[in-house]
Amino acid sequence: MSSVKKIVLIGNPNSGKTSLFNALTGLNQSVGNYPGVTVDKKTGKFSHDNLDFEIIDLPGVYSIKPKSEDEKVALDFLQQNANEVDTVVYVVDASNLKRSMLLCTQIMDKKCRVIVGLNMLDVAEDNGILIDESKLAEKFEIPFLRLNSRTDKGIDNLKNTLAKKQKEQEFLGFENPEYTSSILKRYEKIAEILATSITKTAKRGSITKLLDKYAMHPVLGYFIFLLILTLMFQSIFSWSAYPTNGLKMDLVH
Numbered sequence: 350m351s352s353v354k355k356i357v358l359i360g361n362p363n364s365g366k367t368s369l370f371n372a373l374t375g376l377n378q379s380v381g382n383y384p385g386v387t388v389d390k391k392t393g394k395f396s397h398d399n400l401d402f403e404i405i406d407l408p409g410v411y412s413i414k415p416k417s418e419d420e421k422v423a424l425d426f427l428q429q430n431a432n433e434v435d436t437v438v439y440v441v442d443a444s445n446l447k448r449s450m451l452l453c454t455q456i457m458d459k460k461c462r463v464i465v466g467l468n469m470l471d472v473a474e475d476n477g478i479l480i481d482e483s484k485l486a487e488k489f490e491i492p493f494l495r496l497n498s499r500t501d502k503g504i505d506n507l508k509n510t511l512a513k514k515q516k517e518q519e520f521l522g523f524e525n526p527e528y529t530s531s532i533l534k535r536y537e538k539i540a541e542i543l544a545t546s547i548t549k550t551a552k553r554g555s556i557t558k559l560l561d562k563y564a565m566h567p568v569l570g571y572f573i574f575l576l577i578l579t580l581m582f583q584s585i586f587s588w589s590a591y592p593t594n595g596l597k598m599d600l601v602h
C-alpha cells in the first residue's frame with residue numbers, strides 16, 4: 350500500500366458526507382438539505398500527524414444494489430478500489446440508525462475497514478434519541494465516533510483515529526449463511542443490537558412543538574380557535590373604528 354492513506358466517505362444520501370469532506374479537507378464542495386447533491390466522486394487531500402490522506406467523497410447510497418446512476422458511481426468505486434482503500438468512513442444520520450446499519454454491515458462484508466461517523470447527533474438528541482456509541486462499537490466490533498460535520502465537532506478525533514494504526518477488524522459473524530441469505534434475519538440482528546444501545550426520551554421542547562401541543566389539543570384547540578376568530582372579528586368591526594374616526598376628523602378639518 351502507498352504511503353498516502355486512501356479514505357472513502359460513504360453512506361445514505363443527505364447524511365452529511367460532503368459536509369464532512371469539507372471539514373476534513375478545508376475545501377468547499379456544495380451541500381444542500383436534500384438527497385442527491387453529490388452525483389460524482391470528488392477527491393481531496395489532508396495531512397495529520399505527519400501522514401498524508403487522500404479522501405474521496407461519493408454520492409449517497411441507499412442499498413448495496415444500485416437503483417440510480419449516482420448510486421452506481423459510488424458502489425462501482427468501492428467495488429473496484431476495495432483493496433487500496435485504507436478505511437471507509439461510513440457516515441450515518443444518527444436520528445435514523447436502523448435504516449443505515451444494514452448497508453454498513455454489507456460494506457463490512459466486502460472486507461473494508463469501516464469506521465462509523467455518527468453524524469446529525471444534534472437532530473437525534475432533539476428527537477429524544479440518546480446513543481451509547483461504546484455499546485455500538487462493542488457489538489458491531491468497529492469504531493463509532495460522534496461527529497457534527499456542520500460545526501466540525503469530533504473532526505480531530507476522527508483524524509486521530511484515521512492516523513492510528515488500526516487493528517484488523519473482526520467481522521461480527523454476518524458472514525454466517527443465516528445472515529448472508531436472509532436480509533430479514535440481518536435486520537433482526539441489527540434491531541436487536543440497536544435496542545440495547547439506543548434510549549428514547551422525551552423530545553426536546555421547541556416553540557413550534559409547544560404551540561402544537563396546545564393549538565392541536567382536542568378541547569383547548571377549539572377555544573384557541575374561537576379566541577383567534579373573536580380577536581379578528583373585534584379588530585375588524587370595533588377596533589377599526591378608532592383609525593376610521595381619526596381619518597374622518599382629518600377630512601372634516
Ligand SMILES: Nc1nc2c(ncn2[C@@H]2O[C@H](COP(=O)(O)OP(=O)(O)OP(=O)(O)O)[C@@H](O)[C@H]2O)c(=O)[nH]1
Nearest residue numbers: 362363364365366367368380385386387409469497
Ligand atoms: N443538524 C445537522 N446538520 C448537518 C450535520 N452535518 C451536515 N448537516 C447538513 O445536512 C445537509 C446535508 O449535508 P451534505 O453534506 O450535503 O450530505 P451528503 O451526505 O453529502 O448528501 P448527498 O451528497 O446528497 O448524498 C446539509 O444541509 C448540511 O449542512 C449535522 O451534524 N447536524
Ligand SMILES: [Mg+2]
Nearest residue numbers: 366367386387
Ligand atoms: Mg454529498
